[in-house]
Amino acid sequence: MMRIRKLFFIFLCFWQYAGAQGNDEIIVIPPGSTVNLHASSRGAFYYQWFRNGEAVNDATGDTYAVVLEGIYTVVSFNVDGCSSEISNEVEVRFSDDSSPPPDGESDQYFCMLYHPVIADIKVTGINITWYDAPREGHVLPGNHPLEEGVTYYASQSPEAGGNESGERLAVTVFPDVCPDLAVTKEVDDPRPLIDRPVNFTVRVANKTPIAIRDIVIVDRLPSGYAYISHWSDKGTYNASSGTWVIPVLPGDETGELQVRATVLFREDYVNVARLSTSDPRDTDETNNRAEAATSPRCLTVYNLFSPNEDGNNDTFRIDCIENYPENQLRVYNRYGNLVFKQKGYDNSWKGSSNIKNTISRNGMLPVGTYYYVLDLGDGSKPVSGWLYIMR
Structure with a gap:
């Protein structure tokens, strides 16, 4: 948001005399805004602006756009290099009543297969506006395609027509990360005795840094086993339907399910676990299924x-x-x-x-x-x- 404040510093610069007149002033602006300070001096050839007593690089015009808090002054010079006295001080402060920036993860991951756009970036806020720069910049529409490694900036305006948040949330996106869940399965005794228990272990690994939700693994015991008990470190397992549901599996984490069963005198001993659904949808089907089998001994x-x-x-x-x-x-x-x-x-x-x-x-x-x-x-x-x- 650009705000213009014209301040007239009157400088008198002669061969042997330099004087200034004006009043001290405090300017309060919302964070992220800009105010223009303007100086005027008869016979001035160029100016030098100062912030907190330090000269500002390349600030030699009669107008200076202020984006940082501080105490500003200016000196004018005539063609002969004669300088005026330093001007009156003007203090620029940021107000405390501007909206805070929206909330969200600073690094976010997406999959190019789904053609992600600005609107897919997850932030929490009201009346979100996206920019291509931390200050000023261009407004980006919701259908703007995401680019690898690019940082986008979000502000919010909780009240319609109110000031946008002075500070913007910076989000760097990585759209080349596609969700991948890998299912594995093993049994503790591949050569068990009939009527003896065995333990099956199913693991599902999130192979990417993004969280994957609503995961459903189907793991029904075949007729060669009788269910005894189960344990899982994530989600819930329904022994009747043979479904293991995990509400959310964070990035680079693994969930584990253990099922204990008695070996029966039947012929079906191949136990299969497979990924049924997930959000977002898994993009690599080659590791979504695993099995463990036993060859029971006659005894x-x-x-x-x-x-x-x-x-x-x-x-x-x-x-x-x-x-x-x-x-x-x-x-x-x-x-x-x-x-x-x-x-x-x-x-x-x-x-x-x-x-x-x-x-x-x-x-x-x-x-x-x-x-x-x-x-x-x-x-x-x-x-x-x-x-x-x-x-």
Whole structure:
């Protein structure tokens, strides 16, 4: 905003005499405005303006446009270099009642694929006006295309017809940054046992510096698993629909979801996670899908058996134990005492004890609950659980 204030400094400059007359004055203008100070002196050939006692470079005309606060004075010179006395002081102050600048991030990112324009820059304010310079400059329309690395300047006028904000918000734009979310998935045990739990971990990484909102990841458990529980560090997961919703994922951050499930005796063990939607829309579809699969091992432990020689369920049976010839079975009573052990177990145990000092009748363990630890001998974690002997 340009304001003109004509101030007449009267200087008398002669060969032997120089004088000045005028009154001290204070001028108050809105921040960002300009006021023109004008000097007049008979016989003046040129002038020199001063701000706070320091000469202003290239300020030698009879008019000086003031854009900074300070105390201004001027001296005139005639053709012979004779100077007048220094003029009266004029103080220029910025007022406190101008509108503040709008709010917004100083660096903002956009994607050229969406043809961003001035109106796409996110600021908070009323009656926003965009310029190409921090002061004065040209007004830019809302449909002006954004250019890489260019800084634009925004002012606001909260009241219709009121003063614009003296200071302008500077926003530098980077329109060559397109949103990209990358989905990955893994499972903690790719060779689990049937009826044992596994943990799936899904991660979605924001590969760009811009925040991405309303992210929906679809991650439904296939029929080969039964849901147990879940945990996530961002957003919410609905186990029934298999959707993970993240309201906002800041730039260069990663969200994580963990789903715990039991492995069932089914044939569908490929677990897929994929990006469904986001705002703004993801521009690289090559990393929007990930999967993790298991190859369950055949091993079913039957917890109850009745060694009564009736030919029905007389031994402690483990399906597929023959696939693990290096296995070792240990059985403990409820007091934690070892009562039976066998290397290379072959489904032949009928509830007897082969450990000395075991409480038994004719070598047979009493009815009750016992605990087993089965090391398959293949480097995997031992399998443990309970069993019950009936008579």
